[in-house]
Amino acid sequence: xxxxxxxxxxxxxxxxxxxxxxxxxxxxxxxxxxxxxxxxxxxxxxxxxxxxxxxxxxxxxxxxxxxxxxxxxxxxxxxxxxxxxxxxxxxxxxxxxxxxxxxxxxxxxxxxxxxxxxxxxxxxxxxxxxxxxxxxxxxxxxxxxxxxxxxxxxxxxxxxxxxxxxxxxxxxxxxxxxxxxxxxxxxxxxxxxxxxxxxxxxxxxxxxxxxxxxxxxxxxxxxxxxxxxxxxxxxxxxxxxxxxxxxxxxxxxxxxxxxxxxxxxxxxxxxxxxxxxxxxxxxxxxxxxxxxxxxxxxxxxxxxxxxxxxxxxxxxxxxxxxxxxxxxxxxxxx
Numbered sequence: 001x002x003x004x005x006x007x008x009x010x011x012x013x014x015x016x017x018x019x020x021x022x023x024x025x026x027x028x029x030x031x032x033x034x035x036x037x038x039x040x041x042x043x044x045x046x047x048x049x050x051x052x053x054x055x056x057x058x059x060x061x062x063x064x065x066x067x068x069x070x071x072x073x074x075x076x077x078x079x080x081x082x083x084x085x086x087x088x089x090x091x092x093x094x095x096x097x098x099x100x101x102x103x104x105x106x107x108x109x110x111x112x113x114x115x116x117x118x119x120x121x122x123x124x125x126x127x128x129x130x131x132x133x134x135x136x137x138x139x140x141x142x143x144x145x146x147x148x149x150x151x152x153x154x155x156x157x158x159x160x161x162x163x164x165x166x167x168x169x170x171x172x173x174x175x176x177x178x179x180x181x182x183x184x185x186x187x188x189x190x191x192x193x194x195x196x197x198x199x200x201x202x203x204x205x206x207x208x209x210x211x212x213x214x215x216x217x218x219x220x221x222x223x224x225x226x227x228x229x230x231x232x233x234x235x236x237x238x239x240x241x242x243x244x245x246x247x248x249x250x251x252x253x254x255x256x257x258x259x260x261x262x263x264x265x266x267x268x269x270x271x272x273x274x275x276x277x278x279x280x281x282x283x284x285x286x287x288x289x290x291x292x293x294x295x296x297x298x299x300x301x302x303x304x305x306x307x308x309x310x311x312x313x314x315x316x317x318x319x320x321x322x323x324x325x326x327x328x329x330x331x332x333x334x
Contacts, residue, residue: 014272015194018052020264021254023271025049029125030281030312034289035305044246046128047182049274051247053132054186055194057139065140069133072332077129079330080279081110084123087283115168117175125278127172134176135183147188154181161236185244190251197255208252215249218242270313273320276331280319285312 028045060068085107092102106121110130117127142150157164158181167174196207222241229235257264270277288308298304323331 015056016268017197017254017257018055018194018251019271020257020267021048021250021271022052022274023267023269024254026270026274026277027267027309027313030277030285030316031306031309033125033282034285034309034312035300035302036309037302044243044250046179047243047247048250049128050132050135050179050182051186051190051251053135054139054183054188055190057136057183057187059143062140065136069136071334073129073133073136075329076275076279076331077126077133079327080126080129081122083280084126084283088122091286111170113168113170115166115174117172123279123282125282127175128278131172131176131179134171134173135180138176138180139183139187143184143187150184150188154184157181158237158240159233161240162232181240182244182247185247189248193248193251194255197252208255211252212249215245215252218245219249269320270316273324276320276323277316279331280323281312281316284315284319285309288312 025045025048028040032040032045058068088106089099089102093099096102103121109120109122112119118124120127142153145153157177161178164177165174193211219242222238222245226235226238226242229238285308288311289304292304292308293299296304324333328334
């Protein structure tokens with residue numbers, strides 16, 4: 001994407017409806033990290049981001065790839081990680097009036113040998129950037145393989161998901177192997193979907209309707225068999241079929257969206273700046289959530305969670321503008 005704050009490596013020109021979808025998805029993530037109704041629980045937002053990252057992935061020589069990885073992923077990760085660590089120190093000092101008992105060693109959490117995603121106590125959502133760096137590195141090594149080989153690799157990974165994701169590894173390597181499947185599908189199939197959506201020929205646009213209907217059917221069929229089988233491997237595979245159908249459904253549906261009304265301007269803004277939202281939203285939501293608890297003494301309340309979500313989204317607007325203007329290199333802007 002062009003030189004702005006996005007979660008994936010830059011490409012040009014921008015695809016507007018992908019920005020809209022990213023805006024919708026990153027706001028979903030912000031709300032997901034607050035007390036929320038059960039319909040927010042569906043874990044489809046992360047696959048959407050990996051899939052879009054695959055769509056905008058640019059095939060480069062290894063040196064250019066490493067430079068892009070450092071500039072657009074590793075430097076932003078370090079910036080948000082250090083900022084979050086300082087925030088943790090200030091927060092602990094405010095709550096305890098002392099730094100006695102503060103776990104200074106949590107800064108090294110990123111080097112832990114673990115199997116799950118939530119061990120970054122400093123700022124848990126930053127796992128995505130670490131995993132994205134691993135995913136892109138893995139894909140850089142295999143993308144020249146014949147497509148049938150990549151599809152075979154993806155299928156095997158999905159079938160072995162339950163085993164792979166329980167391996168203790170460094171840098172979320174186990175989870176990244178799983179997310180590699182969505183990234184690869186985004187690069188191989190997602191790019192074709194995007195290219196076809198540019199065609200304004202009325203007859204050829206019917207394929208989008210067929211794809212939407214097919215995704216709905218696949219989702220329903222997968223859900224039906226998911227609820228009627230006890231085989232763990234098959235359940236995991238059927239779950240991923242549902243997720244994949246949802247991802248393709250979302251991409252295709254948003255390809256119809258265009259315009260500059262108020263809602264689209266909001267989604268477009270947060271979509272273009274999804275990296276900054278990812279890296280900083282938890283700092284604000286924790287702060288607002290803490291104040292809400294002191295005022296109302298409630299935890300897990302959906303309405304308070306929604307209020308914190310709205311406040312976080314609002315404060316993110318000036319935060320994004322500030323970082324873009326004064327700290328552009330920290331978020332990968334040349």
